[in-house]
Amino acid sequence: SQELEQSPQSLIVQEGKNLTINCTSSKTLYGLYWYKQKYGEGLIFLMMLQKGGEEKSHEKITAKLDEKKQQSSLHITASQPSHAGIYLCGADRTTDSWGKFQFGAGTQVVVTP
Amino acid sequence: DAGVIQSPRHEVTEMGQEVTLRCKPISGHNSLFWYRQTMMRGLELLIYFNNNVPIDDSGMPEDRFSAKMPNASFSTLKIQPSEPRDSAVYFCASTAVGSGANVLTFGAGSRLTVL
Numbered sequence: 001s002q003e004l005e006q007s008p009q010s011l012i013v014q015e016g017k018n019l020t021i022n023c024t025s026s027k028t029l030y031g032l033y034w035y036k037q038k039y040g041e042g043l044i045f046l047m048m049l050q051k052g053g054e055e056k057s058h059e060k061i062t063a064k065l066d067e068k069k070q071q072s073s074l075h076i077t078a079s080q081p082s083h084a085g086i087y088l089c090g091a092d093r094t095t096d097s098w099g100k101f102q103f104g105a106g107t108q109v110v111v112t113p
Numbered sequence: 114d115a116g117v118i119q120s121p122r123h124e125v126t127e128m129g130q131e132v133t134l135r136c137k138p139i140s141g142h143n144s145l146f147w148y149r150q151t152m153m154r155g156l157e158l159l160i161y162f163n164n165n166v167p168i169d170d171s172g173m174p175e176d177r178f179s180a181k182m183p184n185a186s187f188s189t190l191k192i193q194p195s196e197p198r199d200s201a202v203y204f205c206a207s208t209a210v211g212s213g214a215n216v217l218t219f220g221a222g223s224r225l226t227v228l
Contacts, residue, residue, distance in 0.1 A: 031215065033216065040202075040222075041221060041222070042222055043204070043206075043219045045217070090217070099144070099161070099168065100158065100169055101161070101208075103148075103155070105155040105156075106155055106156070
C-alpha cells in the first residue's frame with residue numbers, strides 16, 4: 001500500500017496556466033523528493049526537501065514542504081508542453097522507516113495548446 | 114558516468130518461462146532498488162540492497178520472484194515461472210547512502226510482457 005497520497009491523480013491544464021500537485025503523508029517526512037517521468041522512461045529527479053517550511057525552485061517549478069513535514073506541494077507556473085508527464089513524490093525517511101524509498105501513485109499532467 | 118544500466122529493455126516471453134532482468138548501478142553507489150510499475154498499482158518497491166545485502170524484500174510479490182546482488186556492480190531480478198500478471202515495467206535505481214541526500218538515479222527500465 002502507498003504511504004504517500006498524491007492529488008490529483010491527473011489534471012489537464014491549458015498552456016500558460018499554473019498547476020499544483022499535492023503529496024501527503026501520515027508520518028513525518030525527513031526527506032521528500034519530487035521526480036518526473038515521461039511515458040515509457042525512467043524517473044528524473046527534480047528536487048529534494050528536508051526542512052519544514054523549506055521551498056525550492058528550479059526554472060518554473062517550485063516545491064514546498066510544510067512546517068509539520070507531512071505535506072508537500074509542487075507548483076508549476078505558466079505551464080508549457082515540456083511540463084507534461086507524470087510527477088511522483090517519494091520519501092526515504094519517515095518516523096517508521098529509514099532507507100526504504102517509496103513513492104506516491106503519481107499525478108499525470110497533460111498540457112493542452 | 115553511463116548512469117544506471119538495465120537490460121534487456123524489452124522482453125516478451127511466454128507464461129511459465131524464466132525471466133532474468135539485469136542492472137548495473139552507478140559506480141560508487143552502495144544502495145540499489147528494484148521497482149515494478151503498472152497502471153493499476155503505480156510504482157511498487159520490490160526489494161532494496163545496501164552494500165550488496167538485501168535489506169527489505171517485503172515488496173516481492175511471491176516466491177516466484179528472487180533478486181541477487183553478487184557484487185557492487187551487478188544485480189539481477191529473476192521471475193520463475195513467469196505469469197501474465199507479471200507484465201510491467203521493472204526499474205532499477207541506485208544511490209549513495211550516507212551522503213545526506215539520497216537522490217535515486219533510475220535506469221531506463223525493462224518492459225516485460227508475459228503472454
